[in-house]
Amino acid sequence: xxxxxxxxxxxxxxxxxxxxxxxxxxxxxxxxxxxxxxxxxxxxxxxxxxxxxxxxxxxxxxxxxxxxxxxxxxxxxxxxxxxxxxxxxxxxxxxxxxxxxxxxxxxxxxxxxxxxxxxxxxxxxxxxxxxxxxxxxxxxxxxxxxxxxxxxxxxxxxxxxxxxxxxxxxxxxxxxxxxxxxxxxxxxxxxxxxxxxxxxxxxxxxxxxxxxxxxxxxxxxxxxxxxxxxxxxxxxxxxxxxxxxxxxxxxxxxxxxxxxxxxxxxxxxxxxxxxxxxxxxxxxxxxxxxxxxxxxxxxxxxxxxxxxxxxxxxxxxxxxxxxxxxxxxxxxxxxxxxxxxxxxxxxxxxxxxxxxxxxxxxxxxxxxxxxxxxxxxxxxxxxxxxxxxxxxxxxxxxxxxxxxxxxxxxxxxxxxxxxxxxxxxxxxxxxxxxxxxxxxxxxxxxxxxxxxxxxxxxxxxxxxxxxxxxxxxxxxxxxxxxxxxxxxxxxxxxxxxxxxxxxxxxxxxxxxxxxxxxxxxxxxxxxxxxxxxxxxxxxxxxxxxxxxxxxxxxxxxxxxxxxx
Amino acid sequence: xxxxxxxxxxxxxxxxxxxxxxxxxxxxxxxxxxxxxxxxxxxxxxxxxxxxxxxxxxxxxxxxxxxxxxxxxxxxxxxxxxxxxxxxxxxxxxxxxxxxxxxxxxxxxxxxxxxxxxxxxxxxxxxxxxxxxxxxxxxxxxxxxxxxxxxxxxxxxx
Numbered sequence: 001x002x003x004x005x006x007x008x009x010x011x012x013x014x015x016x017x018x019x020x021x022x023x024x025x026x027x028x029x030x031x032x033x034x035x036x037x038x039x040x041x042x043x044x045x046x047x048x049x050x051x052x053x054x055x056x057x058x059x060x061x062x063x064x065x066x067x068x069x070x071x072x073x074x075x076x077x078x079x080x081x082x083x084x085x086x087x088x089x090x091x092x093x094x095x096x097x098x099x100x101x102x103x104x105x106x107x108x109x110x111x112x113x114x115x116x117x118x119x120x121x122x123x124x125x126x127x128x129x130x131x132x133x134x135x136x137x138x139x140x141x142x143x144x145x146x147x148x149x150x151x152x153x154x155x156x157x158x159x160x161x162x163x164x165x166x167x168x169x170x171x172x173x174x175x176x177x178x179x180x181x182x183x184x185x186x187x188x189x190x191x192x193x194x195x196x197x198x199x200x201x202x203x204x205x206x207x208x209x210x211x212x213x214x215x216x217x218x219x220x221x222x223x224x225x226x227x228x229x230x231x232x233x234x235x236x237x238x239x240x241x242x243x244x245x246x247x248x249x250x251x252x253x254x255x256x257x258x259x260x261x262x263x264x265x266x267x268x269x270x271x272x273x274x275x276x277x278x279x280x281x282x283x284x285x286x287x288x289x290x291x292x293x294x295x296x297x298x299x300x301x302x303x304x305x306x307x308x309x310x311x312x313x314x315x316x317x318x319x320x321x322x323x324x325x326x327x328x329x330x331x332x333x334x335x336x337x338x339x340x341x342x343x344x345x346x347x348x349x350x351x352x353x354x355x356x357x358x359x360x361x362x363x364x365x366x367x368x369x370x371x372x373x374x375x376x377x378x379x380x381x382x383x384x385x386x387x388x389x390x391x392x393x394x395x396x397x398x399x400x401x402x403x404x405x406x407x408x409x410x411x412x413x414x415x416x417x418x419x420x421x422x423x424x425x426x427x428x429x430x431x432x433x434x435x436x437x438x439x440x441x442x443x444x445x446x447x448x449x450x451x452x453x454x455x456x457x458x459x460x461x462x463x464x465x466x467x468x469x470x471x472x473x474x475x476x477x478x479x480x481x482x483x484x485x486x487x488x489x490x491x492x493x494x495x496x497x498x499x500x501x502x503x504x505x506x507x508x509x510x511x512x513x514x515x516x517x518x519x520x521x522x523x524x525x526x527x528x529x530x531x532x533x534x535x536x537x538x539x540x541x542x543x544x545x546x547x548x549x550x551x552x553x554x555x556x557x558x559x560x561x562x563x564x
Numbered sequence: 565x566x567x568x569x570x571x572x573x574x575x576x577x578x579x580x581x582x583x584x585x586x587x588x589x590x591x592x593x594x595x596x597x598x599x600x601x602x603x604x605x606x607x608x609x610x611x612x613x614x615x616x617x618x619x620x621x622x623x624x625x626x627x628x629x630x631x632x633x634x635x636x637x638x639x640x641x642x643x644x645x646x647x648x649x650x651x652x653x654x655x656x657x658x659x660x661x662x663x664x665x666x667x668x669x670x671x672x673x674x675x676x677x678x679x680x681x682x683x684x685x686x687x688x689x690x691x692x693x694x695x696x697x698x699x700x701x702x703x704x705x706x707x708x709x710x711x712x713x714x715x716x717x718x719x720x721x722x
Contacts, residue, residue, distance in 0.1 A: 122588050123588060123592045130580070130581075132580070147635065179635065180638060181577060181635060181636055181638045182635050303633070305626065305629035308625055308629075309629075
C-alpha cells in the first residue's frame with residue numbers, strides 16, 4: 001500500500017497494538033502529528049515537556065508490560081528526551097522513541113534545530129536508527145519494536161528526517177523480524193540449570209536475590225513458587241519490590257545501601273546466592289571485596305554481559321528468569337526439603353528482631369516513614385506507587401507494603417529526579433483501575449511540576465504525596481554524615497505556595513502538618529477524582545537508615561544516627 | 565589484575581555508524597584501543613574490524629560480551645592462535661649520507677622493501693608482526709626517517 005512516511009509511523013504504532021503515545025510536537029515531526037490528527041487508532045497525550053513524555057511512556061511500559069511510545073521533535077525536543085532514554089536504558093524498559101530530524105539535505109549543516117540524535121543517544125539506547133530512505137522505514141519501525149521488547153528490553157530511538165515523513169512510499173509492515181546479528185537466548189543451558197539445582201540442594205544458607213529482571217520477565221509467580229517449595233528466603237532489590245509480596249514469610253527485605261539489617265546480613269552470610277535478574281549494582285553490593293564472601297553465585301540473567309561483570313558466577317545461566325526458574329522448579333520439586341533451611345531462616349528472623357526496619361515516631365512532627373506506612377494502610381494493594389528520587393524514594397521502598405510486581409515504579413538505575421509525576425501519569429493511563437500515588441519530595445517534584453497541567457487536562461487523577469522537609473534531603477543527609485554538616489545548596493526553604501500552585505494547574509491541594517490532617521487529606525483526595533497534591537510537612541532532619549556508607553561493607557551498617 | 569594484550573576480530577554489518585558504535589563502546593566504558601582497522605569483507609555486506617586492546621581478564625571478557633551486545637555485530641573472535649600482520653610505511657630523505665642499499669636490506673628483513681623512490685625522498689614498507697614492526701622502526705631511525713605511518717593490526721585465526 002502506498003502512503004506517506006508519516007502515515008507509516010502511525011500505522012506501525014497501531015499495528016503494534018499501542019493505545020497511547022506520549023509526546024510533544026515541533027517542526028521536524030509535524031508531518032507525523034498531522035497524520036495523527038486524521039487517524040483513529042492510538043490516543044496522544046500532550047505532556048508539557050519532552051522529558052516527561054518519555055518518562056510517562058516508560059512508566060506506561062513498566063505498569064502494562066507492553067512497549068511505551070514517545071514522540072518528540074528534532075534538536076531541543078530530542079535533547080530533552082535524552083534523560084528519559086537514559087532512565088529507561090538503565091532500568092531495561094521497553095520503549096520506542098520517535099524523533100523528528102531536519103531534512104536529509106540539511107543533515108550535517110548545523111541546520112535549525114539540528115542535533116546528532118543517534119550520536120548523542122548511542123550510549124543510552126539499546127539501539128538507534130537514523131532513517132535514510134523511505135524504503136527502510138517499515139522495516140526499521142518493526143525492528144525498533146522488536147528490539148525494544150525482546151531479549152533484555154530497552155529503549156530504541158528512531159530518528160526520522162522531515163522529508164522522509166513527507167515522502168510517499170510502499171508500506172508493507174513485516175510480520176516478523178530476522179536479524180542475523182541478534183539472537184537473544186531465553187532458554188538457559190540445561191546442564192547449567194541442573195548443576196545449579198544440585199548446588200541449591202547442597203547449600204546450607206541459600207538466598208534468592210531477586211532483581212528487576214524478575215519483574216520484566218513476569219516471573220513473580222514462578223519465583224514465589226521456587227521459594228515456597230524450597231523454603232529458601234529471599235531479598236528483593238529496589239527494582240524488584242513486590243515480586244515476593246510484602247506478607248510472604250520468606251521475604252527478608254531489601255538489600256543494599258538502605259536495605260534492612262537482616263537482608264544485608266543474609267547477603268553477607270549466605271553460602272549460595274541465587275541471583276534472578278539482578279545485576280549486582282554497587283548500591284546493592286557495597287564494598288566488593290567484602291561482598292558475599294562465603295557464597296557461591298548462581299547468576300540467571302538474559303544479558304550475558306551482566307554475568308561476570310561485577311562478581312564471578314559459579315553457575316552462570318543466560319536466559320529468561322521465568323523460563324529458567326520454571327525449569328529449576330521442574331528439577332527440584334520432588335527433591336526439595338523446605339525444613340532443610342530452618343536454622344538459616346531462624347538466624348535471619350533473629351537478625352530482623354534485633355534490628356528491624358523501624359523509625360522513632362513522634363507526636364510533635366510527622367515522620368516521613370509514618371506517611372508511607374499510612375498510605376500503605378489506607379491504600380495497600382489498591383494503589384500503584386510511583387516515586388521520584390531521594391529520601392522519600394528509599395522510605396517508600398522500605399515501608400510500603402508492596403504486594404505485587406509492577407506496583408512500584410521508580411527510577412532505580414539512573415536515579416532521575418523529576419521521574420515521579422510523569423510516571424504517575426503513565427501509570428494511571430496504563431492501569432486506570434488502580435489509584436496512583438506519586439511519593440515525591442520538595443526537591444524532585446519541581447523538576448517536572450508542569451505535568452500537573454497535563455494530568456488536569458486529560459483528567460488523569462494522580463495523587464501526589466510530597467514529603468516536605470525543605471531540604472534536598474538525601475544530599476543533606478550525606479552532608480550531615482560525611483561533610484560535617486556543611487549544607488551547601490541543599491536548603492530548600494524558599495518554596496512556592498504548593499496549594500495555590502496545584503490549584504492554578506487545575507488540581508486540588510492540601511497543606512498538612514498533623515497525622516489527622518493527613519488522613520483527612522488523603523481520604524478526600526481519593527474521593528475527589530482530580531489531580532491532588534498533599535504537601536506534608538515532615539521532620540526536617542530525618543535520615544534514611546540503616547545505611548551502608550558508600551564503599552563500605554554490607555555488614556557494616558549505620559543503624560542509627562544520634563546528634564540533633 | 566595483570567593486563568594482557570588481546571587481538572579481537574569483530575565481524576559487523578557494513579552500515580552507517582557501526583564504527584562509532586564500536587569505538588564509542590570502548591570510549592564510554594573506558595577500554596583501551598591500541599589499534600583498530602576496518603575494511604569490508606569481499607562479496608558480503610559485512611566488514612571485518614581488527615582491534616588490539618589491553619586489559620585484565622575480566623575487562624577483556626566484558627569487551628567481548630559488550631561487543632556481542634551491539635545489534636550490528638555478527639561475530640566476535642578473541643584470537644588465540646592467529647596470523648597477525650601490521651604494515652608500516654617510512655619516508656626517508658635522499659642525500660649523500662643515506663645508504664639506500666642498507667634501507668632496502670633492512671626492510672627486506674621485515675617482508676618489505678622500497679616501494680617508492682622520488683627525486684629527494686624514498687618510501688620503504690614492511691609487513692610483519694606488530695612487535696617486529698616496532699623493531700623495524702627502531703632500526704630505521706638510524707636513517708633519519710621523515711615520517712612513519714603504521715597501519716594497525718590485521719589478524720586471521722589459524
